[in-house]
Amino acid sequence: DTGVSQDPRHKITKRGQNVTFRCDPISEHNRLYWYRQTLGQGPEFLTYFQNEAQLEKSRLLSDRFSAERPKGSFSTLEIQRTEQGDSAMYLCASTSSGDSIQYFGAGTRLSVL
């Protein structure tokens, strides 16, 4: 499978714990996006990378959130001190240079108890 891969698929954590998600984009896609989707809503943009540079962050991305793409390949999204309001599906998408088409992974569903 050469699509966008996300790990883990599901994460259950207790309030106050830190969690980290991983996204592996389609090979050679230089741009990677993170979105968050709550139940019954469309995905909302969080941040995106071009190669290893983080070029934009949404105001949804509070100080407790951090994302990295250290070598311009896979990316991680960390949430510190999780809150119940962080419960959502976290989606990753990638695209090749100059292309508008974004290919999404299956997402990581986070449940904060």
Add this chain to the structure above:
Amino acid sequence: QQQVKQSPQSLIVQKGGIPIINCAYENTAFDYFPWYQQFPGKGPALLIAIRPDVSEKKEGRFTISFNKSAKQFSLHIMDSQPGDSATYFCAASRSYNQGGKLIFGQGTELSVKP
């Protein structure tokens, strides 16, 4: 100005019917308008997309109609099948060079009855 408004919220049609989902946007800087299909527990999958220089695009049973002056676009699904039952999202974005982040509508839950 960043919003994309989608309607209806849910839609039930009989097999063979033609469901129509509508979206409206405000930001005239948007230049890419995709539709995504999402099944429960899965990520969104691109169905079809259009740019504002054309008024209609058809791929298989899926057609996008685009009205630039009204800032509206819609998805038509011809000869709908029970397997088309899913949630559909419209989206809009600025060009790749302007970031390309997708702004999604609220989604339409489609149910196609046998």
